[in-house]
Amino acid sequence: MKAIEEIIRDKYAQLTPQERKLADFILDRPSDLAIFNSAELARLCGVSKATVSRMFKHLGFSSFREGRVESRRQRQQGVPVVEGKPSKRTFAPHFEREINNLKILQASLSEASVSEMAEALAAARRIKVVGFRNSYPIALHIRQQLIQVRTDVDLAPLPGQTLAEELEGMGADDIVIFIALRRRPKLFDKALNHMIQRKIPVLLITDASLRKVADRVKWWVECPLESVSGFDGYSAAMSVSTLICNTLLHQMAVTGQSRILSISDAYREMNELDFT
Incomplete structure (x- = not known):
């Protein structure tokens, strides 16, 4: 299966403005998809939970949960997930994770x-x-x-x-x-x-x-x-x-x-x- 980010890019033009806010967030921080639940994701993006659910159905998933499970599965298989840009979120945590x-x-x-x-x-x-x-x-x-x-x-x-x-x-x-x-x-x-x-x-x-x-x-x-x-x-x-x-x-x-x-x-x- 394609990576979540690829699916979003393929269908980006078909999304509503509210769904694009959510899509932009995921494209900028793809690793966060495996962390947050739908309520947290909606709050961070300034959209409703219903928007989260609709967007994932537009992407071909039965629910947000299925999309998140697929994201976690890809992550566990070693599919590279790229953060939007370098930041303190990756520099110090990189060394902490390696030490761990x-x-x-x-x-x-x-x-x-x-x-x-x-x-x-x-x-x-x-x-x-x-x-x-x-x-x-x-x-x-x-x-x-x-x-x-x-x-x-x-x-x-x-x-x-x-x-x-x-x-x-x-x-x-x-x-x-x-x-x-x-x-x-x-x-x-x-x-x-x-x-x-x-x-x-x-x-x-x-x-x-x-x-x-x-x-x-x-x-x-x-x-x-x-x-x-x-x-x-x-x-x-x-x-x-x-x-x-x-x-x-x-x-x-x-x-x-x-x-x-x-x-x-x-x-x-x-x-x-x-x-x-």
Whole structure:
């Protein structure tokens, strides 16, 4: 279904002047639609409750409530909802929300569980890191960190390749780190089933939308994505990725540090990085 804002823009010319006051308010503050009830929305816009009800029926909904439910559903699925213009309503609350997301993440983890993940990553024969769309930068970051510490860490699928090719030959001695944040490709379910059927241990870094598969994977990390405006917040996902990689580095202190130093020497020999 189209976003509420798109539907409003499509039908804006057909709305009455009073309905347009309400439409303008929603277009300027689309995230507020999921917060206010019809009475509050009417008062804020200076229109009647009947106007609120009529406008949503003109938009194709059976009631205001149905429109609000749809707005919340889209928000939960990660559909970007844009505020009208930057303001104090987004600046300070942005950092407050990100900090809160990190606190929620911390409360859901234990030091023992993170250590267990790191131990498994240290012992694995091979590691594949998988992430599509918004999950891809996090997958890329994890692979970049892990390859500093140990060998046989690959990003999958490589450009022009299929995931099936990348996973072929993997088994119980390997690990797939699967980053699967919301608005995932439909491939996810089949890919996860493929890994489980082949008994490949999976570390799944995701959000609340995949709680239904939590008991199917070896390790489960749920990252809050909530933000105060349109785009999801990924600080929790990036933070837990860094935590896991750092824990692995400490557990592989001797071999990990030796590899880091060797790579640093190669940087200098090849003059690839600026160390100043």
